Amino acid sequence: MTRAQDVGRQFSAIPLLRALPPASHARLAAAAREWSAQPGAVVFDVGDSCADLALTSEGVIRVSKPLADGHEVLLYRLQPGEPCVMSTACFLGRATYPVRGVVEQEVRGVILPGAVVQDVLVEASAFREALFGAFAGRLAGLLALLE
Secondary structure (H helix, E strand, C coil): CCHHHHHHHHHHCCHHHHCCCHHHHHHHHHHCEEEEECCCCEEECCCCCCCCEEEEEEEEEEEEEECCCCCEEEEEEECCCCCCHHHHHHHHHCCCCCCEEEEEEEEEEEEECHHHHHHHHHHCHHHHHHHHHHHHHHHHHHHHHHC
């Protein structure tokens, strides 16, 4: 399988990327890098920067908030195809992660360069609405967890 075919397969498994108009799809696909991680791998941690947007097509990532006493609060499990609300917030806000992401089931996905994603957010309203819609849904879930 060629790189383009593999990236195309991964893009088709991520609903957010299916909302892209053809030109934006081609632009992101050309810039995308594949990534994978094994169970137990820490894919982001408290204080890490987030310059790019990583999306998963396979696997599960446990997202938790480490506490000072050594415990962790489970916030959510990131399922295949879902954008991570914390990654999205850190990416858009140019902030560091306040949480940790640990792979529970082997992960495969794509990393989209930040500069290209920023451009596509401006030019593709369907992509922007899908990303912010997923963000809002997960944020509502986090608020319910707090209650």
